[in-house]
Amino acid sequence: MTAHLTNGAVNGSSNGNCPGVSLQELPKSHTFTAKLPPDPEFQTPSDSHRTPRGGLGPRMVKGALFTYVRPEETESPELLGVSRTALHDIGLKDGVETTEEFKSVVAGNKIYWDNETEDGIYPWAQCYGGWQFGSWAGQLGDGRAISLFESTNPSTKARYEIQLKGAGRTPYSRFADGKAVLRSSIREFIVSEALNGLHIPTTRALALTLAPKSKVRRERLEPGAVVARFAQSWLRIGTFDIIRARGDRKLVRNLADYVAENVYTGWESLPSALKDPSKPNSSAINPSRSIPSDRIEGAEGVEENRYTRLYREIARRNAKTVAAWQAYAFTNGVLNTDNTSLLGLSLDFGPFAFLDNFDPSYTPNHDDHALRYSYKNQPSIIWWNLVRLGESLGELIGSGAKIDDQTFAEKGVSEDFAPELIKRAETIIGNVGEEYKTLFLDEYSRLMRARLGLVSEKESDFQELFSELLDTLEALELDFNHFFRRLSSVKASELESEEQRKQKASIFFHAEGMTATSGVTESAARERVAAWLERWAKRVSEDWGESDEEREKEMTKVNPKFIPRSWVLDEIIQRVEHDGERDVIQRVMAMAEHPFEEEWGGDRVEEERWCGDVPRHERMMQCSCSS
Numbered sequence: 001m002t003a004h005l006t007n008g009a010v011n012g013s014s015n016g017n018c019p020g021v022s023l024q025e026l027p028k029s030h031t032f033t034a035k036l037p038p039d040p041e042f043q044t045p046s047d048s049h050r051t052p053r054g055g056l057g058p059r060m061v062k063g064a065l066f067t068y069v070r071p072e073e074t075e076s077p078e079l080l081g082v083s084r085t086a087l088h089d090i091g092l093k094d095g096v097e098t099t100e101e102f103k104s105v106v107a108g109n110k111i112y113w114d115n116e117t118e119d120g121i122y123p124w125a126q127c128y129g130g131w132q133f134g135s136w137a138g139q140l141g142d143g144r145a146i147s148l149f150e151s152t153n154p155s156t157k158a159r160y161e162i163q164l165k166g167a168g169r170t171p172y173s174r175f176a177d178g179k180a181v182l183r184s185s186i187r188e189f190i191v192s193e194a195l196n197g198l199h200i201p202t203t204r205a206l207a208l209t210l211a212p213k214s215k216v217r218r219e220r221l222e223p224g225a226v227v228a229r230f231a232q233s234w235l236r237i238g239t240f241d242i243i244r245a246r247g248d249r250k251l252v253r254n255l256a257d258y259v260a261e262n263v264y265t266g267w268e269s270l271p272s273a274l275k276d277p278s279k280p281n282s283s284a285i286n287p288s289r290s291i292p293s294d295r296i297e298g299a300e301g302v303e304e305n306r307y308t309r310l311y312r313e314i315a316r317r318n319a320k321t322v323a324a325w326q327a328y329a330f331t332n333g334v335l336n337t338d339n340t341s342l343l344g345l346s347l348d349f350g351p352f353a354f355l356d357n358f359d360p361s362y363t364p365n366h367d368d369h370a371l372r373y374s375y376k377n378q379p380s381i382i383w384w385n386l387v388r389l390g391e392s393l394g395e396l397i398g399s400g401a402k403i404d405d406q407t408f409a410e411k412g413v414s415e416d417f418a419p420e421l422i423k424r425a426e427t428i429i430g431n432v433g434e435e436y437k438t439l440f441l442d443e444y445s446r447l448m449r450a451r452l453g454l455v456s457e458k459e460s461d462f463q464e465l466f467s468e469l470l471d472t473l474e475a476l477e478l479d480f481n482h483f484f485r486r487l488s489s490v491k492a493s494e495l496e497s498e499e500q501r502k503q504k505a506s507i508f509f510h511a512e513g514m515t516a517t518s519g520v521t522e523s524a525a526r527e528r529v530a531a532w533l534e535r536w537a538k539r540v541s542e543d544w545g546e547s548d549e550e551r552e553k554e555m556t557k558v559n560p561k562f563i564p565r566s567w568v569l570d571e572i573i574q575r576v577e578h579d580g581e582r583d584v585i586q587r588v589m590a591m592a593e594h595p596f597e598e599e600w601g602g603d604r605v606e607e608e609r610w611c612g613d614v615p616r617h618e619r620m621m622q623c624s625c626s627s
Contacts, residue, residue: 020093023101027152028112030121031262032066032161037251038124039067039171045122049115058173060139062246065239065255066124071108071146072168072178074226075213079103080576081585083193085593086206090160090230091153097207105148106207106228108167112149121149125170126234129242130338131388133372139242140338141172144180147234160230162206167226179216183573185225186585188349190572192229194564194592195346200324201317202346203231208585219624223577231345233263237385238338240392249395249412256396259342260310267293270309271316277302277431280438296401302427303400311393312432315386317344319436322382323443327451328560329355329480331375333365340385353566356619358473358480364566366622383436390429398425451484452536453555455543464535472532476509476525477516479614481563483508487536488555491548495537501530511613560595561611564588567618568610 039061042048048056048068056069082097096102104110113120125142146167152159165188166180185208192205207228214224235255243251260267271287274280277298291297291309298304321344325332332339333351341347353364360376368374373381390397395413398421402408413421448466449457473480486507495501505526514522544551572588575581587602591610594600600607 020088020091020096021154023092023096023099023105026091027154028121028149029152029159030124031150031159032147033068033122033124035258035262036065036255037063039064039127042068044068044118045113046115046118048122049113053168056171057169058143058175059171061127061141061171063248063251064127065251066126067171068122069125069146069170070111070113070123071148071164073109074107074209074211077103077107077109077226078210078212079106079207080210080225080582081189081208081589083189083205083207083589083593085193085196086204086230089153089158089204090151090162090206091155091158102207103209106164107209107211107226108146108164123148125172126239127172127242128236128238128338129245130236130238130336131241131385132336132338133368133370134384136245137336137338138245139172140174140238142170142234143173143176144168144170144178145234146170151230158232160204160232161234162228162230163234165227165229166211166224177216179211179214179224180227181216181218181222182210182225182577183222184350185227186573186576187352187569188227188229189585190564190569190588190592191349191352192346193589194595195330197593197595198324198328198560200328200330200346201321201344203229203234203341203348205229231341231343231347233259233341233343234347235259235263235342236338236347237340237342237389237392238336239342240389241337244392252392253396253409256307256310256393260306263343264310264313267291267306267309270306270313272309273297273304274435277304277428278434280431280435284435284438285442294404296403301424302431303424304428305397305400305403307393307396307403308428311390311397311428312435314342314344314389315432315436316439318382318386319439320344320443321346322379323440324447325378326375326444327447328563329358329375331355331362331364331373332378333363333368333373335373335378335381335385337385337388340382351623353621353623354563355480356565356614357477358470359477359620360470360474362620364622366624379440383433386432386436387429390425390432394425394429395421397428398422400424447558450558451555453488453540453544453551458539461539465532465539468532468535472528475516475518476514476520476528477518478508479510481560482613484559485556485561488552488559490533491552492537492541492546493548495533498530498534501533501537502526504533505529510616512616515616556598557596561598562591562595562607564592565610565614566621566623567614570618570621 045068061067111123113122123146125146127141130137130140145163145165147161147163150159150161169178189205189208192202195202196204205227209226211224215221216224268290271289272291274284293306296303296305331353339348351365355362361371361374363371363374399408494504514525572584575584590600
């Protein structure tokens with residue numbers, strides 16, 4: 001079996017102006033299964049393929065990072081939707097979605113493996129563990145997700161792992177059925193591409209397939225579905241968690257090597273040590289790279305080897321992603337370590353939501369009674385998860401200059417060396433925490449400045465504009481994302497007098513007027529918004545002068561008109577599942593892929609309704625993890 005399987009064509013591009021390639025021509029590989037240890041029960045694809053599908057169900061898997069397992073067949077599948085942006089990013093040509101090959105692959109009914117020749121690529125499910133709601137949950141893994149192959153875009157050379165969610169039971173399904181319901185599949189299909197449209201790092205969705213003969217029991221009996229999704233990597237902090245919990249230090253090192261060399265673009269792509277890691281400053285934003293893998297950096301006691309550089313890069317990427325969540329008010333809902341990506345991607349969408357009214361304590365997960373995964377807690381929770389990763393990598397990052405010492409590599413930490421190693425690891429993890437905060441605040445500030453139409457950076461902006469705006473939105477119970485989009489079209493000439501500013505304030509109120517539960521009056525609300533608008537108008541004039549038109553153009557590029565809010569998703573689910581509609585999925589997907597447009601060429605009344613005021617009794621909805 002070869003690690004790389006390429007079928008001819010190397011021309012084509014992810015760009016819409018280039019033809020792309022067919023699914024058959026798309027270069028495919030399986031680097032993950034070629035370089036990492038398989039389930040000892042099924043060492044080869046043939047071992048798995050000879051086993052009846054029912055014999056590939058739940059059990060404990062040790063000493064491995066995956067199990068070879070094929071998708072369960074989907075009877076009479078119906079392709080409901082495709083992301084055109086995803087097609088192009090993978091490198092596929094327009095029209096490929098109409099072919100029987102494409103429909104069969106995304107439904108799990110075709111794999112690129114020849115059982116007679118034992119050649120090709122055999123699907124797999126990953127093994128990982130996780131800390132869930134702060135408690136160790138043991139072995140988890142891909143309980144209903146099965147990866148088909150890795151693809152390489154012939155033009156951009158970007159490699160993605162193509163995966164099916166809802167593809168059937170695996171050894172990691174525990175007590176579940178390996179299925180996904182249509183309801184949750186529609187939500188994941190749309191939000192994956194919506195986040196990408198907002199330029200937030202995320203896993204992606206290619207296609208949504210209905211499994212009409214599959215009836216899945218959750219709180220009720222529901223139709224099943226399969227989401228074809230993809231990512232540069234599906235590895236997560238939980239992958240290291242399970243190896244560390246089992247004391248497999250050799251596999252921890254092997255996995256870290258794999259991540260640096262195959263998920264990232266090599267050891268030399270990682271950031272060099274900061275001048276003073278305990279007090280990172282602006283130099284932390286864009287550190288130099290191209291450091292040889294064997295180089296040791298830093299002062300005595302905090303020496304940084306290549307594994308420290310890897311840990312820092314993972315933390316840095318996650319800092320930027322969670323900053324984007326906060327800037328666009330996206331709330332994941334279940335940020336366990338098994339939902340936290342080693343690439344800093346938004347990962348695994350269950351009870352997620354975008355805020356409607358700005359409420360920092362909001363969680364979309366109705367089972368999260370302690371608000372652990374609320375909007376305001378996301379930055380600290382991601383860091384909590386990264387500390388767990390630091391513990392998994394602790395032996396490697398704490399070893400400092402001894403990282404390649406043969407005795408250490410083979411036998412582990414000696415009793416004499418342990419105190420020094422522990423102290424170094426703890427210090428480095430603490431320093432990375434400071435770097436994480438620095439990156440988070442810098443990225444959050446950058447995004448908020450852009451959303452407010454600011455070009456220059458002033459230290460006073462954070463308190464006088466950002467914080468005061470958020471306090472105002474919370475106190476008046478105003479819609480977060482609507483505020484920024486509507487602000488984009490406000491002209492400085494409309495804010496010259498106190499009376500003008502008070503009049504303009506009403507564009508940010510809900511359709512029914514001021515309804516804050518605090519009892520604030522509309523007059524008081526107008527005064528508060530007007531006071532903020534005065535500061536904002538003065539600040540943007542410093543950057544733009546009288547150039548309202550150019551500023552408005554730049555603000556609409558970063559302030560979306562469309563957000564896939566919970567009430568919209570519920571309507572889509574109702575119309576598809578219960579009313580039998582189909583075209584509505586492609587219409588909403590076009591909006592999700594291009595959220596900054598003014599119109600999308602579909603049903604204009606429908607578009608304006610979805611982009612308009614959230615119905616009063618459908619704001620701040622919650623849902624369960626059941627999917």
